[in-house]
Amino acid sequence: MESTPKKIEVYIIARDTAKLGYVFEPAVSWVDRTYTKREIYNGKERLSKRTTFQGWKCPCCGGQLMKEEEGSIVPMEHGDYFNKHGKPTRRKNNLFCKSLVRLYKNSDPEKDEYQECRTPLWQAKNKNKRSFSGESQSSGGASPRKVSPADLFKRYFKNKFDLGTGWPV
Incomplete structure (x- = not known):
């Protein structure tokens, strides 16, 4: 060859x-928790949009997925799972969850032990699953493609x- x-x-x-x-798809879900707050100033009603959380969430521990960038840790963005054409792309930094999970061996959180989650963030694509939504349709026993x-x-x-x-x- x-x-x-x-x-x-x-x-x-x-x-x-x-x-x-297998053809892989992300097992993570994009969470966008934005709400509209009603505020009344001087008798006038004003609506303001606030975002409490926006990012990728681990399917196992529920922690926000982070990445290391220029010596600091920042949240993963939407483009960290998709290439410029909008197709899901597996990269070195988005294969496993690196969130620390508390083991609860001690009642004091500062003295307790922590361990990396290490949950795989990609799964085999199932042809009876909606693309990237995470919601399953009725499955008739079809195995991953x-x-x-x-x-x-x-x-x-x-x-x-x-x-x-x-x-x-």
Whole structure:
């Protein structure tokens, strides 16, 4: 596969062997807690919008997902899970939850032990699940969808093959 072939080469790959992995989708949910506050000043009513929380939430511990940026820790933004085309993208900083979870071995929070959550933030995409909403539809026992062989070749063997066919073996 490293050098160009000198004659026609044929590779036969079983259909089940080619389906090695899953298409992943984020398991996290985007939380936007914005409310409208009514205020009355000098007899006039005024509405003001306030945001208490906006960001990604861990599906297990419920903590806000943070990332390290320029030596400080900041909340993850909407673009940390999506690329410039709006497709979900797995990156090194958004694979696992790094929130500290209290173990409650001691009654004093300052003396208690903490541990990283380490929950996976990506799950196998289920074809009966609405995209990125987290709400499931009625599932009829469908299992998560595996990667098609064409996607596998496109991803891992880019510019290596001229033609691929799906002849049954």
